[in-house]
Amino acid sequence: MPVANSWFWNERFWLPINVTWADLRNSDEARYPQAEDLYSAFPYAILIFLIRIVFERFVATPVALCIGVKAGRVNKAESNTILEKVFKTVTQYPSKKHVQGLAKQLDWSTRQVERWFRHRRNQERPTLLTKFCESSWRFTFYTAAFIYGFQHMKELKWFWDTKYCWIDYPYQSLTDQLEKYYLLELSFYCSLLFSQFLDVKRKDFVQMFIHHIATVMLIGFSWVVNMIRVGALIILTHDVSDIFLEAAKMTNYAKYQRICDVLFIIFAIIFFVSRLIVFPLYVFKSAAIESREICGPWPSWWIFNILLLVLQLLHIFWFSIIMRMVYKSLTHGKVDRDARSDCEESSTDEYNEDEDAKGTFINNGKIGQMNSTYKH
Numbered sequence: 001m002p003v004a005n006s007w008f009w010n011e012r013f014w015l016p017i018n019v020t021w022a023d024l025r026n027s028d029e030a031r032y033p034q035a036e037d038l039y040s041a042f043p044y045a046i047l048i049f050l051i052r053i054v055f056e057r058f059v060a061t062p063v064a065l066c067i068g069v070k071a072g073r074v075n076k077a078e079s080n081t082i083l084e085k086v087f088k089t090v091t092q093y094p095s096k097k098h099v100q101g102l103a104k105q106l107d108w109s110t111r112q113v114e115r116w117f118r119h120r121r122n123q124e125r126p127t128l129l130t131k132f133c134e135s136s137w138r139f140t141f142y143t144a145a146f147i148y149g150f151q152h153m154k155e156l157k158w159f160w161d162t163k164y165c166w167i168d169y170p171y172q173s174l175t176d177q178l179e180k181y182y183l184l185e186l187s188f189y190c191s192l193l194f195s196q197f198l199d200v201k202r203k204d205f206v207q208m209f210i211h212h213i214a215t216v217m218l219i220g221f222s223w224v225v226n227m228i229r230v231g232a233l234i235i236l237t238h239d240v241s242d243i244f245l246e247a248a249k250m251t252n253y254a255k256y257q258r259i260c261d262v263l264f265i266i267f268a269i270i271f272f273v274s275r276l277i278v279f280p281l282y283v284f285k286s287a288a289i290e291s292r293e294i295c296g297p298w299p300s301w302w303i304f305n306i307l308l309l310v311l312q313l314l315h316i317f318w319f320s321i322i323m324r325m326v327y328k329s330l331t332h333g334k335v336d337r338d339a340r341s342d343c344e345e346s347s348t349d350e351y352n353e354d355e356d357a358k359g360t361f362i363n364n365g366k367i368g369q370m371n372s373t374y375k376h
Contacts, residue, residue, distance in 0.1 A: 009021070009035075012298075012299070013298075013299040013300055014224065014225055014299075014300045015170065015225065015298065015300075016169075016170065016295055016296065016298050016301075017296070017298065019170060023171070024170065024171075024226065030171070030173040031173055031174050032170075032172075032173065032174055032226055033174055033179075033182075033223045033224065033226050033228060035223075035224045037179075037183065037223070038186070038220050038223060038224070040183060040187075041183060041186045041187045041190050041220075042187075042190060044183065044184075044187035044190075045187045045188070045190035045191040045194075046191070047187075048187055048188055048191045049191045049194075049195055052137050052191070052195070055136075055137055055140070056133040056134070056136070056137055059136075060132065060133040060136040060137060061129065061133055063136065064129055064132045064133060064136070064253075064254070065129075067254050068254060068255065069128055069129055069132045069253055069254050070127075070128065070129060071127045071128070071129040071130075075119045075122065076119060076123055077116045077117075077119040077120040077123065078116070080106070080116065082102070082105065082106065083102065083106075083113070083116055083117070083120070084120075086098075086102065087117065087120050092117065092120070092121055093117070094113075094117060096110075099113045099114060099117075128253045131249070131253050132250055132253040132254065134199055135246045135249040135250045135253070136246070136250055138242065138246045139243060139246035139247055139250060141188060142239045142242045142243045142246065143243050145181070145184065145185060145188070145235075145239055146236065146239040146240055146243060148177075148181060149181045149232065149235065149236050149239070150236060152175075152177040152178065152181065153178075153232060153233075153236065158229045159233070162230070162233070162282065162283070162285075162286035162290060163286070163290055163294065164229070165227075165229040165230045165233070165286055165290070165291070166230075166286070166290055166291045166294040166295050167294060169226070169227075169291070169294070169295050170225065170226040170227075172226060172228070172229065174226075174228060178228055178232060181232065181235075182219065182223060182228060182231065182232065182235075185219060185235050186216065186219045186220065186223070189212055189215045189216050189219065190216055192212050193209075193212050193213070193216065196208065196209060196212065207314060207317065207318075210310070210314070211311070211314050214307055214310050214311055214314075215238075215311075217307055218231065218234065218304070218307050218308070218311070219231060219235070221300070221303065221304055221307065222234075222304065225300055225304075227287075227304065230283060230286055230287050230291075233282075233283045233286075234279070234283055234308070234311075237274045237275065237278050237279050237282075237283060238274075238275070240270060240274055241267060241270045241271040241274050241275065244263055244266050244267035244270055245267045245271075247263050247267075248260050248263035248264045248266075248267055251263060268322050268326065271318075271319060271322065272319065275312075275315040275319070276315060276316070276319060279311075279312065279315065280312055283308075284305075284308050284309075284312060287304065287305055287308055288305050288308070
């Protein structure tokens with residue numbers, strides 16, 4: 001465990017009153033989380049990322065091709081030094097006035113300049129095949145992790161009665177299954193922190209990055225102070241909705257629109273129940289109220305609950321996006337394509353310059369889906 005007299009590992013900050021790091025050392029009678037165990041998450045994160053690469057290439061790609069998901073053909077923009085410089089250093093979406101100036105400078109029509117920027121933007125965008133492989137990896141992980149975690153936790157008393165997350169705290173021994181589940185999830189979200197820069201870019205990139213950081217901090221924080229029980233509940237409530245999110249995105253990329261719509265409805269319902277009902281009224285309530293009544297607050301307790309509040313605010317943000325999509329679908333039935341796009345010039349159907357914040361995908365002018373969360 002950390003050195004007790006270190007300023008960072010000050011016991012009065014991390015632990016409840018009258019508890020020391022020495023009290024939480026492993027013994028023959030009990031085993032507790034150790035702070036140094038967190039270091040193992042970094043090599044495991046790299047391993048998970050390598051497994052993902054292999055999975056996407058040798059499992060997801062063949063499946064995608066088998067069900068008709070194609071990489072797609074992208075119309076490349078012709079080589080032009082002036083426009084390339086503007087694209088990379090000024091803007092990818094020039095204003096009408098800027099387009100007119102560039103057209104005059106190059107002796108092109110404004111339509112040619114607009115087409116060049118559209119094709120150049122499309123070159124930067126991932127294909128449906130890339131998106132399908134990304135979603136299939138997350139779907140596989142979330143499904144496997146949720147099943148593993150639920151199978152273990154459903155047999156435990158604190159899963160059904162959250163008061164037992166805090167009774168005898170922090171002297172709660174760690175089980176082998178819970179240790180593997182916790183470190184696996186921590187490693188996965190560590191891998192998302194750097195893989196997010198390589199994945200499909202969304203308009204809520206910043207929110208997702210904050211979400212991943214908050215998640216890693218929550219998992220690591222709860223591990224150090226042995227809040228494993230409530231931490232496991234937090235992870236489980238997040239994974240369950242992500243399963244249906246990624247499944248809906250996969251069916252959207254495969255053009256199975258009706259299945260996608262059904263999965264989206266299921267996702268929206270589960271998201272609402274798990275993150276706006278179960279999380280605040282079951283998990284957050286236990287961490288903020290039951291723990292205070294049973295253990296009493298201490299400095300790190302406040303930090304932990306502030307992080308939970310950040311997650312809840314993000315849940316509300318993402319659910320507002322989902323409701324906006326549902327409203328558009330019910331009132332309009334479809335979403336018009338960006339006025340900057342021309343059907344005959346569009347590189348592929350999957351590209352739409354107004355792709356919504358967490359994966360709103362538009363196929364042939366109709367919402368195909370979707371919104372992604374956390375998770376991460």
